[in-house]
Amino acid sequence: MKRLKILIAECKQEVSTFNPHLSGYGDFRIRRGTELLDYHRTVRNEIGGAASVFDQNSQVELVPAYSACFITSGGTLARNDWQRIAGEFLDSIKNAPPVDGVYFCMHGAMASQEELDPEGYLLAESRKILGEDIPMVVSLDLHGILTDRMIEHSDAIVAYHTYPHVDFFETGQRAARLLLRILAGEVRPVTARVPIPALVRGDELITATGLFGQSIRLAQSAEQGRHGLSAGMFIGNPFTDVPALQTYSFVVTDNDPQLAEREAIRIAETFWDHHERMQVELVSLEHMAAQLLAQGQGTVALVDAADATSSGASGDSNAILRTLIQTGYRGKTLIPIVDAAAVKLAFAAGVGGIIETTLGGTLDPKRFQPLTIRGKVRILSDGRFRSESFGEEWEAGLSAVLEYDNFTLVVSSRAVSLYDRSFFYAHGQNPKNFQAVVVKSPHCQHHMYSDWCAKMIHVDAPGSSSANLAYLGHTRCSRPIFPLDQDVSFQPQARIFRRGFQHS
Numbered sequence: 001m002k003r004l005k006i007l008i009a010e011c012k013q014e015v016s017t018f019n020p021h022l023s024g025y026g027d028f029r030i031r032r033g034t035e036l037l038d039y040h041r042t043v044r045n046e047i048g049g050a051a052s053v054f055d056q057n058s059q060v061e062l063v064p065a066y067s068a069c070f071i072t073s074g075g076t077l078a079r080n081d082w083q084r085i086a087g088e089f090l091d092s093i094k095n096a097p098p099v100d101g102v103y104f105c106m107h108g109a110m111a112s113q114e115e116l117d118p119e120g121y122l123l124a125e126s127r128k129i130l131g132e133d134i135p136m137v138v139s140l141d142l143h144g145i146l147t148d149r150m151i152e153h154s155d156a157i158v159a160y161h162t163y164p165h166v167d168f169f170e171t172g173q174r175a176a177r178l179l180l181r182i183l184a185g186e187v188r189p190v191t192a193r194v195p196i197p198a199l200v201r202g203d204e205l206i207t208a209t210g211l212f213g214q215s216i217r218l219a220q221s222a223e224q225g226r227h228g229l230s231a232g233m234f235i236g237n238p239f240t241d242v243p244a245l246q247t248y249s250f251v252v253t254d255n256d257p258q259l260a261e262r263e264a265i266r267i268a269e270t271f272w273d274h275h276e277r278m279q280v281e282l283v284s285l286e287h288m289a290a291q292l293l294a295q296g297q298g299t300v301a302l303v304d305a306a307d308a309t310s311s312g313a314s315g316d317s318n319a320i321l322r323t324l325i326q327t328g329y330r331g332k333t334l335i336p337i338v339d340a341a342a343v344k345l346a347f348a349a350g351v352g353g354i355i356e357t358t359l360g361g362t363l364d365p366k367r368f369q370p371l372t373i374r375g376k377v378r379i380l381s382d383g384r385f386r387s388e389s390f391g392e393e394w395e396a397g398l399s400a401v402l403e404y405d406n407f408t409l410v411v412s413s414r415a416v417s418l419y420d421r422s423f424f425y426a427h428g429q430n431p432k433n434f435q436a437v438v439v440k441s442p443h444c445q446h447h448m449y450s451d452w453c454a455k456m457i458h459v460d461a462p463g464s465s466s467a468n469l470a471y472l473g474h475t476r477c478s479r480p481i482f483p484l485d486q487d488v489s490f491q492p493q494a495r496i497f498r499r500g501f502q503h504s
Contacts, residue, residue: 004060004183007096008036010047010067010105011089011122014143016239016312017111018464018472019075021363025084027414028068029393032092036064044390046105046139049172057180063099066092070107071395072417073312075464082112089122093129101183102126102136103175104154108144109237109312116242116476120149127153132499137179139171143237146193146248151497155182156189156252159232161216163207164419164443168390178229189229189252191497192260194268196247197490198482199238201305201467202280206443211274215249215267222263227256233267238472239312239465245477247271261494268492275482280305280442280467282460285319289327291457292436298454299434305442306463308418313440313465314338315415318360318371320438320461321407325371331435333407336423338363340413346377346400353377355402359409367462375402375409378428383412385426389445394422401427408434419444442467 015023031039040047047067054060068085077085104126110118123138130136135155140146142160151157158175160167181187204210212235219231230252236245249267253260283291292300307317315338324333342357349355355377358370383396397413410427417423419441424431431437432452439449442465450456460468474484482488 004101005063005097005099006054006060006179007063007065007093007099007102008047008050009065009089009092009102010036010069011085011119012068012105012107013070013077014073014107014109014141014237014240014312015076015111016073016464017076017241018239019312019314019364020366021075021314022078023074023076023081024078025081027071027074028085029071031067033064036067037062043392044169045392046168046172046175049169050103050176053173053176053180063096065096072309072415074415075312075314077110077112079113082115082118086118086122090125090129093126099134101179102130102134103179104136104138105172106138106140108140108146108150108234109240111240111242117147117149117244120147120153123153124149135179135182137175137182139175140234141165142232142234144234145236145240145242145244146234146250147244151191151193155499156230157191157250158230159234161207161220161232163205163212164445166445174230187229187254189499190255190257190260191250191252192257192264192494193248193250193497194264194492194494196249196268196271197478197480197488198247198272198275199245199469199484200235200247200275200278201238201442201469202278204274204278205235211277212271214274215271218267218270219249219251222251222267227254227259229254231263231267233271237311238469241474241476243476243478246481257496257498261496264494265492272490279483280458282458282468284460285323288320288457288459289323289329291455292329292331293327295455299432299452300436300455300457301449301453302436302438303442303456303458304438304440304461304463305458306461306466307440308442308465309415310417310419310441311465313463314363315440316360316363317368317461317463319368320459321360322371330406333436333438334410334424334429334431334434335407335438336410336412336418336440338413338415339411340397342411343398343400343413346402346411347380347398349377351377351380359411364464367464373404375404378403381427383416385422387417388420388422388425396423399427401429420448
């Protein structure tokens, strides 16, 4: 039996186009060839999941090509840096030996200064290199934006089914199994996609407990049913303001366009029935402080999703810190913040040293004004650690723990994901030991905070990933769209995508 050569490549980033600080090449971790597989086989992410399936098939030979994976989300990718990454990605495809199939791991919410659909571009250019007959399966984050080009130039799309995301590994497995079925000639994918004019946020998006979960469970049923191959929803990243930004349902079937259309519309209609409840109730900074001052025992989580680094925000917001100082809050408080200049001063002073510095407002100075503090250096680190969630390597750059009055400030040189407690733990801080902790993520797995915190306060703070979407100022996405416009109507219409490749 002929061995199947399967190429694997990755290009992943999620951006907020409202973050004025541009992302660059240095914000990606680049891996080539065998290094790609050596790393991903050690962590529970998409490529790790796909490899676990391929490795069980003695007839599969993997061809690892290239990986550009964001260290954390950020601002729009700078023009020259995008061109470099795209060039390296496509060169790796050109230089690879002939292959029978391709698995691409992507995100779906990239944007560069000149290319507003980077994933679609890479897929279109890869198709030119590989030809029309090579099956390509792509995995994406459900916060991706499912453009025409993405579907037109791939044979099937597979998306996460969970939020908060806990199915990276399983998504890769689903993608790998589907690709093997296509290669075996068992199935011929056809895709239906329904655009939905909505941008959504809030607790109802938690798939285990929220209303959004109803749509996801319909999608899972469609995927697992007779003739089903893949299905899901893309709720987009509301902070990636590009022309195709909105919500989408999609269903991939085995050569059954009517079934794909019917199921995609059913999923979309179920979503639309609940879309108005998929918003978050925010508390002003002033009311946040009042609630905190009145709080009794237990830790209060101050959810600053407006500065969520995993959503593309800059991470340098000091808005909550400033408010707590101004209102005289004296509870022991833990706060993460990005400020490379403050870290540099801390390293110069050394552990135990006293520094006077400004904090915050270095990357997004229009939203955040630098705040002067005088603090003691408690811990210095290189900012390298493994994530609590999935064991991935994370890099915060040189980092320092500063004590300023009742505030413990964990300061990094660069943004790092904060959807779990890894950054705090890596710097000797347990959030349970504080009366208040600033959580710069819209949602975390329940055990991270909500299961044990006495209260979760969702704060209406400034920032480039604010859930107060009207505040951001979208200019590119299709209008009208909920909640930016009033009286938005929805008539579900499915578009069918089919690739006509023949594979022997």
